[in-house]
Amino acid sequence: LDSRYPAIADLKARARRRLPRFVWEYLDAGTGTEATCRRNEEVFAGLRLMPSLLHGEQTPDLTTRLLGQAYQMPVGIAPVGMSGLIWPDAEGHLARAATAAGLPYTLSTVASQTPEAVAPHLAGNGWFQLYPPRDPEIRQDMLRRARAAGFTTLVLTVDVPVASRRERQLRSGLTQPPRLSPRLLAQVAIRPAWALGMARHGMPRMALIDDYSRPEKGLSSTAHAGYLLRTSPDWDYLSWLRDAWQGPLVVKGVLDPDTVPRLMAAGVDALWLSNHGGRQFDAAPAPLEVLPAIRAATDLPLIVDSGISGGLDILRALALGADFTMLGRAWHFALAALGAQGPAHLARILRLDLESNMGQLGLIRPSEAPDRQMKIT
Numbered sequence: 286l287d288s289r290y291p292a293i294a295d296l297k298a299r300a301r302r303r304l305p306r307f308v309w310e311y312l313d314a315g316t317g318t319e320a321t322c323r324r325n326e327e328v329f330a331g332l333r334l335m336p337s338l339l340h341g342e343q344t345p346d347l348t349t350r351l352l353g354q355a356y357q358m359p360v361g362i363a364p365v366g367m368s369g370l371i372w373p374d375a376e377g378h379l380a381r382a383a384t385a386a387g388l389p390y391t392l393s394t395v396a397s398q399t400p401e402a403v404a405p406h407l408a409g410n411g412w413f414q415l416y417p418p419r420d421p422e423i424r425q426d427m428l429r430r431a432r433a434a435g436f437t438t439l440v441l442t443v444d445v446p447v448a449s450r451r452e453r454q455l456r457s458g459l460t461q462p463p464r465l466s467p468r469l470l471a472q473v474a475i476r477p478a479w480a481l482g483m484a485r486h487g488m489p490r491m492a493l494i495d496d497y498s499r500p501e502k503g504l505s506s507t508a509h510a511g512y513l514l515r516t517s518p519d520w521d522y523l524s525w526l527r528d529a530w531q532g533p534l535v536v537k538g539v540l541d542p543d544t545v546p547r548l549m550a551a552g553v554d555a556l557w558l559s560n561h562g563g564r565q566f567d568a569a570p571a572p573l574e575v576l577p578a579i580r581a582a583t584d585l586p587l588i589v590d591s592g593i594s595g596g597l598d599i600l601r602a603l604a605l606g607a608d609f610t611m612l613g614r615a616w617h618f619a620l621a622a623l624g625a626q627g628p629a630h631l632a633r634i635l636r637l638d639l640e641s642n643m644g645q646l647g648l649i650r651p652s653e654a655p656d657r658q659m660k661i662t
């Protein structure tokens with residue numbers, strides 16, 4: 286483990302120095318005043334767990350079962366659109382690192398590589414995140430392609446009913462659709478590592494979206510995604526999807542405990558509690574704040590993301606009843622900071638962090654975490 290980067294904060298600081306400003310802002314920004322981003326982190330930091338004493342020597346076992354699979358740790362990689370803008374072949378690097386570390390990887394609908402290109406790195410167990418196409422034929426075809434490529438688990442994202450405004454992104458000069466203006470080029474010129482990578486690999490596009498762009502030639506990927514995708518599905522759509530997808534179905538972006546009975550009735554297999562890392566709605570609760578009520582409302586597996594800053598936060602989520610956790614930005618900080626080696630480095634940080642804090646808590650398995658809950662506010 287490179288001792289210069291022992292924590293996510295170190296990877297984040299180096300990523301910031303290596304990415305052009307508009308790329309950094311795309312990756313890191315939240316919406317509004319970023320109150321939700323701050324709150325996500327504060328709620329984690331404010332949750333105290335009572336350490337254990339006199340528990341003797343223990344060997345931790347981080348193996349965690351979820352949706353019929355065994356993973357090496359209770360953490361995975363959340364879907365991030367246009368990962369390729371952060372680092373060339375980001376999806377490939379992340380997928381290979383996830384498989385090597387025994388963690389799930391979720392490919393975004395708006396990724397810069399297709400399901401067929403990424404699946405071979407996922408050992409037959411990829412997760413595919415869906416922003417559903419409006420056109421029913423394209424929708425069917427997308428699901429068929431994901432399944433045929435080897436994606437087992439489908440994640441429907443429901444917290445993007447409309448596009449959000451991210452002011453930092455706007456201020457940086459990044460437009461929708463992106464245009465390499467003189468202003469952006471000036472930002473690129475002072476970031477040689479990134480510029481070299483893009484010069485070698487070419488600027489990324491939304492690969493899957495582009496495959497369906499035949500009749501609308503001339504639109505950029507981003508403009509086309511807005512035209513093609515319906516990011517605001519409804520309950521009828523969810524039940525259609527439940528029938529159309531045979532494998533595990535996860536709904537991502539759940540925060541309201543009152544919606545849980547209806548999600549259960551719809552036949553969903555797991556709930557992914559998320560406020561999209563504070564990127565969508567700046568008054569949203571932190572997933573950790575609603576987790577106890579949602580845990581009380583269902584026995585479904587619960588996945589938590591948004592603001593996890595290390596292994597201790599993973600244990601905090603598990604202590605309040607989560608079964609699994611995900612990180613979004615941090616994997617990309619790792620890529621931008623350390624290139625291809627980054628994701629494996631982050632997986633090692635998370636493992637060391639989990640093992641050391643589980644030792645403090647006297648936990649052998651992550652699933653024992655709920656017994657250790659102790660909150661001091």
Ligand code: FMN
Pocket residue numbers: 311312313363364365366393394395414442537559560561562563564590591592593611612613614615
């Ligand atoms: N979530 C999706 O469901 N689909 C996406 O395409 C998607 N794109 C994202 C792009 C970026 C740059 C970021 C930072 C997040 C994106 N998310 C997307 C949200 C993540 O899946 C995840 O919920 C969030 O990053 C978790 O918070 P964290 O970054 O604090 O770990």
